[in-house]
Amino acid sequence: MGRVDIAIIGNGPGGVSAALTAKARNQEILLFGSAKASEKVSKAHAVRNYPGLPDIAGEDFANAFANHLKVMGIELTQEQVTNIYAMGNYYAIQTPNNMYEATSVILATGMAQGKSIAGEEEYLGKGVSYCATCDAFFYKDKPVAVLGYNDEAKAEAEFLATTSSHVYYIPMVKGDVTFTAENVTVLKERPQEILGADGKTVGLQTEQSKLDVDGVFILRDAVSPATLVPGLKVENEHVVVNLQMETNLPGCFACGDIVGRPYQYIKAAGQGNVAALSAVEYNRLKKQA
Amino acid sequence: MVKEVQNNDLAEALAADLAIIDFNAVWCGPCKMLGPVLEEVSEEKVDTGFYGVDVDENPDLAQQFKVTNIPTLVAVKNGEVVGKQVGFLPKPALVEWIESCK
Numbered sequence: 001m002g003r004v005d006i007a008i009i010g011n012g013p014g015g016v017s018a019a020l021t022a023k024a025r026n027q028e029i030l031l032f033g034s035a036k037a038s039e040k041v042s043k044a045h046a047v048r049n050y051p052g053l054p055d056i057a058g059e060d061f062a063n064a065f066a067n068h069l070k071v072m073g074i075e076l077t078q079e080q081v082t083n084i085y086a087m088g089n090y091y092a093i094q095t096p097n098n099m100y101e102a103t104s105v106i107l108a109t110g111m112a113q114g115k116s117i118a119g120e121e122e123y124l125g126k127g128v129s130y131c132a133t134c135d136a137f138f139y140k141d142k143p144v145a146v147l148g149y150n151d152e153a154k155a156e157a158e159f160l161a162t163t164s165s166h167v168y169y170i171p172m173v174k175g176d177v178t179f180t181a182e183n184v185t186v187l188k189e190r191p192q193e194i195l196g197a198d199g200k201t202v203g204l205q206t207e208q209s210k211l212d213v214d215g216v217f218i219l220r221d222a223v224s225p226a227t228l229v230p231g232l233k234v235e236n237e238h239v240v241v242n243l244q245m246e247t248n249l250p251g252c253f254a255c256g257d258i259v260g261r262p263y264q265y266i267k268a269a270g271q272g273n274v275a276a277l278s279a280v281e282y283n284r285l286k287k288q289a
Numbered sequence: 290m291v292k293e294v295q296n297n298d299l300a301e302a303l304a305a306d307l308a309i310i311d312f313n314a315v316w317c318g319p320c321k322m323l324g325p326v327l328e329e330v331s332e333e334k335v336d337t338g339f340y341g342v343d344v345d346e347n348p349d350l351a352q353q354f355k356v357t358n359i360p361t362l363v364a365v366k367n368g369e370v371v372g373k374q375v376g377f378l379p380k381p382a383l384v385e386w387i388e389s390c391k
Contacts (some may be wrong), residue, residue, distance in 0.1 A: 084382065085322040086379035088329070092322055099318075125358045134317050137344065138357045215357070231379040249379060285320030 004028045006279045007081040007093050007102035009081050009228075012041060014256030015108035015207045015263045017272030018279075022073050022106075025280045030100060031069070032077050033145070034174070040110075040189045041065065061265075062216050080152075080221075084229045086249050103286055104279040107229070107239060107247075107254040108272060109222065111263070117147075119194030120218065127201020127215050128194060130227060132156035135215070140286035145204045147172055147191055153219035157184060160217065168204075168211050188209075225284060251282050291324075291331050291339040297349040303368045305338040307391060310363045312342045312356045319377045320360040326380050327362075330387070337387060354360035 006022050008015050011033025020032045044058030053061075071077065081094035082109040084105055085260055088173045093100040122126055129135040134145070136159060143166040154169075161167045161181040169186045171177050177186055187207035194216050196202055204211045226234045233240045233248035238260040253275040255269035291311065294302070302308035311327055313320035315336040324341075344351040344359060352368070362383050364387070372390040387389035 047360075083319065083377070085319075085377055087326065088380050093324075094318060125361060125373070129358055131319075134319065135358050138351070186377065200357070230377040231382040244374070264348075284363055 001100065001101060003220060004030050004108060005102065005283050006030075006104050006276070007084075007091065007100060008032065008106045008276075009084070010107060010108035010110060010258075011065070011076060012108060012110050012256060012268060013065070014110075014258075014268035014272035014275075015106070017269040018106045018108060018255060018276040020068065020072055021276035022084050022280065023074055025276070027280060027283070029074070030077055030080060030093075032081050032095075033148075034078055034080070043150055044196070049264070068173050075270070081228070082223070084252075085098065086229070086231055086252065088118055091251065096230040101288040103283050104251040104253065105229075106245075106272070106275045106279055107258055108223070108256045108268070108275075109223065109228070111237070111257045114214055117194060117218070117226070118192055119196060121199045123194050123196050123216075126196065126199055128213060130215050130219070130221065130223065132160050132217050135217075136163050137159050141165045143168070143212065144217060145170060145191075145211055145213045145218045146219060149173060149175070149218075149220040154179075156217065156219055164215075168213065170193075170206070192228060193238075211221040225254075243274075245271055245280045246278060251279075251286070253279050253282075290345055291328055291341045294340050294342045294347055294350070297347045299340070299342075299350060299380070301333075302338055302340045302365060306336070306367060307387075307389075308338040308340060309387060310340045310350075310354070310365060312344055312351055312354070312359050312361045312363065314344050314359055317359050323360045323377045326378070326383060329331045330383055331378060334387060362386075366390065 005027040007030045007033045008018050021112050022029045038200050042062035046055050046057050081280040083094040085092040091102050091105045125193050135223045140163050144164045147170050149172045157169045167184045184220045189208045189233040193205045204216050239254040241254050241259045245255050255271035255275040318362050359383050362374040
């Protein structure tokens with residue numbers, strides 16, 4: 001696949017609105033999202049302040065979004081975006097199995113649930129990792145802990161078990177998880193703090209116990225914006241934007257909950273529209289240059 | 290140009306006024322993205338030495354510099370570590386980081 005004009009990450013009201021506007025402006029787009037995101041919309045209480053749609057139920061809203069995308073011929077790419085790299089002239093969008101390229105990017109991922117854990121930022125790169133396949137190498141024959149926030153985390157833990165001496169798997173979501181590998185222990189405990197000494201990770205304190213581990217792999221569903229897009233300016237968990245929805249990275253725009261309160265559908269949709277128009281203008285100038 | 294380090298031999302980098310050492314591996318996605326950005330920066334910053342360390346080929350160096358994630362950039366000034374940066378960085382941020390290590 002060649003380079004598209006705009007990649008839009010997220011299919012809530014902000015992302016959908018951005019996609020519709022970009023498509024109407026003849027942009028070649030990629031819309032990344034998941035059925036789960038529309039689930040989130042469908043579970044919402046009735047929305048009462050969206051002009052023209054009095055008292056619309058969340059489920060009807062989600063269906064209307066999906067239908068509108070269909071009418072406009074926009075397909076949803078159902079892959080989880082794990083990283084976005086600002087390469088200078090374009091953006092590289094990484095998913096578990098593919099790499100895409102886009103001239104500009106619109107972030108509309110909403111707010112990540114799940115808070116960071118004490119010590120997480122301090123020990124990032126010193127025992128804390130977000131990528132098992134990248135960093136398993138450094139924990140060969142050493143004990144590690146995995147905080148699993150999604151189904152993919154289980155596969156990553158299995159991979160770690162092939163190189164590390166022992167894997168403590170702490171499921172952060174409900175449901176049962178079992179492993180065939182003998183060196184994996186599933187612990188239904190609540191992590192509290194990453195423990196360090198001499199500038200590196202030495203353990204994980206949970207409410208119930210203290211685990212002696214050299215590495216802690218935190219495998220979340222939604223990563224924080226700064227982790228998703230290295231170099232992106234973030235303040236108080238929100239992406240910093242101006243009124244044109246421009247971030248500090250040229251060609252990268254953001255809209256909706258990810259840029260701050262209020263968390264409202266109509267605000268997200270409006271910002272999505274602005275972000276798309278800004279991206280169109282950015283692409284136009286880029287092509288002229 | 291980013292010079293590829295071989296046989297765990299960092300003597301040249303340690304003797305430089307300022308050297309940026311990029312710890313990477315062929316199987317690491319983010320490393321592949323950082324590579325060309327670093328190469329571009331190295332063409333502009335001729336007063337700084339740039340070195341690439343494949344951690345598979347040079348395991349001793351990874352251990353010596355306590356590298357536990359890749360990509361990791363280590364800044365070495367006259368043989369002393371003055372900065373460490375984990376993960377991908379876009380070019381302007383990378384240039385800023387190198388300047389801050391001077």
